[in-house]
Amino acid sequence: MSPLQGASPRSGPQQSAGGPGGAVPRRLRCLVEHGRHGLRAHRSVVGNAVRVTAASCVAFYLCRYALGLTVMSVYATFTVVSLGVLARIPGSGRQRATTVLTAIPAGLLLITLGTLLAVQTWAAVVGMLVIGFVVAYAGTTGPRIAGAAPGMQLLYILPCFPPYAPENLGQRLSGFLLGAILLALAQRSLVPEPDTPPFRRLLADAADAATRLADHHGGPLPVQALARAHRTGDALRPSRVPPADLPASPTLAHKAMAHATEAVRTLLARLETLHASAGPGSSYHAETVVLLQGIGDTARETAKALRRGKRLRPGEGPSAAVLQSELAPVRTHRAVDTLERLSGDDRLVYLRRRSLVVQAADCAVVLALATRLMLGDRSVERSPAGHTFSYAQARAHELWWQRLTTHLTPRSVIFQNACRFALGLAAARAVAGLLDLQHGFWVLLATLTLTRTTSLETWSAVRQALLGTLVGAVLAGGLLALVHDRDTVYAVVLPVVMLVAFIAGPLRGLAWAQGGFTLVVATLFAQVSPVTWQLAPVRLVDVLVGSLIGLACGLVAWPRGAGREVRRSMAGLCAAIADAIGYTTAQLIDRSGDPDCLAINRALVLAQESLAQYHCELRDERVGQPDWPSVLVAGADARRGERLLPGRPGRIAPQEVGAWLRRAADRAAADYRSLAGHLHADSDVPREDTRPLDIRALLAVAPSVPRDCPDREARALSAALLLDSVIWLDALTADLDRIRKEM
Structure with a gap:
């Protein structure tokens, strides 16, 4: 028989060997x-x-x-x-x-x-x-x-x-x-705290993953490469990156780093979609293979430069020249070929598939140039795609001033929070001075630590803080009465009290933090000057006064926090998208208008900040909320087109084609303005399908491009610019349709 068979877990020789005295060591262990x-x-x-x-x-x-x-x-x-x-x-x-x-x-x-x-x-x-x-x-x-x-x-x-x-x-x-x-x-x-991987390494990993995907030119789906691409792209999400490593400052290097991040994530998404749409076992056209090879070479050089991290002189680093030279004829050839096949493709399925590799190549070019700019090469502006880096020659003080003025509006949650804290602290200082409170410092400290972005959160924090301060004051009063003026005891107790308070506060909540800090203050001040047990009730009164001031400010200054502001900022972003559509289309058709490149950036920043604060606030989970990230995606798509399209070679012609494009853009802009109006008015968004682009009307006015015409090159460039614009408007239309359905 096995030793374990037929034996009770509480009986046997092991129990008797340990005896009752063995239970205590086991419990201690x-x-x-x-x-x-x-x-x-x-x-x-x-x-x-x-x-x-x-x-x-x-x-x-x-x-x-x-x-x-x-x-x-x-x-x-x-x-x-x-x-x-x-x-x-x-x-x-x-x-x-x-x-x-x-x-x-x-x-x-x-x-x-x-x-x-x-x-x-x-x-x-x-x-x-x-x-x-x-x-x-x-x-x-x-x-x-x-x-x-x-x-x-x-x-x-x-x-x-x-x-x-x-x-x-x-x-x-x-x-x-x-x-x-x-x-x-x-x-x-x-x-x-342990060191985290530098953000450049995350970018290099994503570029390596893009290289793996670009090296696949047909055959079975590259499952491992797709999984790696998804993993490395996901690692670049702002929510996954430690805050200290995010490229969030207004320096030129960080702006280029954020630009490179957007480019490499879009590159990975386009390559994943390309391989998924092709299906297993399929082969690619020779033009596609050439572009994929160019994308792979560019991404590979970019990854190497990111891992080295050496500062680059003008012209050094990953080059996008070869890929750009390969991309230009493919873009025009595919545009002419695709334009002839649009008659049976009202939903643009063929055009979307044909444009994936071209969009991926565009992203690879931007990734290489952004990497060079990040590493110190400001000559990227001389590249054919350098118009996307309008900030490359900006001075440091200009970049800082742009960032500081971006939030200088009552519609910014950061501006609102700064006003709320400043008013609360000033009011607390006035009350402490006018009432000549014995320890007015504690009044302001309570206001600073208990004021929240919503009145609901502030009230919750005040209740916990008062409870914790009350308990801490009782314990502190007892300690002061018991120890009295024996400094040696306070000196011995101080590190223990500090350690317990600073551990219990973050782990157990605000009540424990306030109670522990009350004990720390009492133990500390007892060694600085003679104090009695009356110090404890004084702190309780001061915390009460500071809490009431913080609560009053929370009720007066934007009491709903980001709950209302998130809708306004998303409405502002939709309006900025509509403006960007208008600006960009005017540039494409007749090179007129003066696009405000900062407007869409500012709207995106304000919307992102309000959404980030909204997710951190207490709210009623029963109240459903729209999928706000979809609006941010539309904003990013609008910005991408505003950056890339106006600098492309060619011109929309003839006049009838330009008129069609203007009508399509005006209709898309009007739909976004309508959405902005509904969001700003806090009304329900109509659940209706967005009108697709009228491709039949385009085909009725778009001329063919004969192979033997003398101006074939110019007409091919015009066709390429037209189809790039159509794909851009189609993406924004799809974004709008998704937003309406999810709202």
Whole structure:
């Protein structure tokens, strides 16, 4: 018989060998293993708590007990807490440390302004209003600055309260410097966040995947290559990329990187569709094979340049010249051939299939040029496709100014949030100054940390914060009454309280965070100056006042957050798409009009920001919402045509063809304007099919291109430009049809 057969799990020699005393070690081992598993699962939270606790305690003990500088100790400690806990700086340990060190000049300026403006309440309030808005609005320039903004706000809040003591400015600045440096060292060396793959590597992987797809010229479907293409394209989605690695800043390199990302994702999508539509076992036309080979060579060179990452001189790097020379005759030949076959293709099935490889080649050219621009070669503007890079010669201050002014409108959720926070902080500073609250700093801190983008979220945060502060105040009052003025006990307890508070807050919620921070504040201030148990109820009152101010601002300033704004921004994007259709068509027909290239970009940015905030807000899940990403796809398609088509060779001719194209464009633009009107009015979008392009009317006016006519080349270029425009309008029409059905 097996030892396990016929034996009860609770009986046998093993039980007697261990005895009752063996249960305790086993339970301890289970608890230890459970704790280790929990630490691994929450490595980021625990690591950040360890780093902040270590840096703040070293800073505090050094300044308070070794140097005897109490003001410096407070500023050093709060610098670590503000930039390590209140701020949400994304990235690896190296990236976070770099962000902290980069923020030092701004921190020195904020502490100096706060110290000098504390001379009068009105000066501090005006400073809070202006600085609060500027710091919050600066988040438009990238996720790292946006993540650091709450902590930077605290650097002005801390010194802008009485007593007015400019003679302590040296200690304040020294404390800030010490805290920032210690935090940067901790971020880099103590349980650092792991490094993530550089964004250039993700682009290189996607370019390699495109190479694999382009190397397939017929036969069985390349299942592995298709799977890799889908995987690498998906890895470039903004939601999949760590915020610190996103090309989101207004620098030239990041703009080119975002341009390359759009190009390579479109390239992968077109190649996937090409192979899927061809079916298994099919063979490709010789022209298609030539273009696929050119796409593969260009993508391969691009991937190599991205992996090297070397700065390029003009003319270096991946070349698109060969592919462009192969693409031009194929485009014209296919246009002439396709135009003859449109009579039996009212739904443009044949045209769409024939255009896939041409569109893929266009994307490969843009990918190569964007990569060169990203790596420093501004000569891409001299390429035949260089008109798509209108920003290549822009100066740095122009790019930054464009980004900052993009959100300078009441329709931007970032502008709304900056106004909401600035008004709330200014009101809190005025109340704290007029009522002469003992610790007015805590009033502003509560307003800063509890104000949310909707009144519903703010009320939920206030309830949790008050509950947590109440419990924390009771515990802090008991601690202060029990320990009294024995600094040694507080010094021993401080790191434990900090570590527990900074772990429990992110893991257990806002109530735990507020309660834990109340204990941290009590333990810290008890070592700075004599305090009694009355400090705890004072903090509770201050948090209550700050919460009420934050709630009032949430009710007054855009209380619905992005819930209403997302519809307005999508309506604005639809209107911008309609304008882009009109501008681009006018350029194609008679080279007239002055297209506003920034309008569609601005509308896309505002729509993306409002949608991102909307997804982060509390809302009633029972209320259905349209598939807003479909509108963003239409915006990207409109922008792609606006960038590419006007710079193409040729001209739409004869006049009757131009008139047909203008009518088709006007009809598509009118449909998008109608959709914009319904969204702006918050009314239901009619569930009707979008009118397809009238191909029969086009064939009635489009002349044939005889093979022996003297101006065949010019007429072929005109035909190619016409069919590129038809495909573009057809894509926008399909986007609109999909949007209406999904709404």
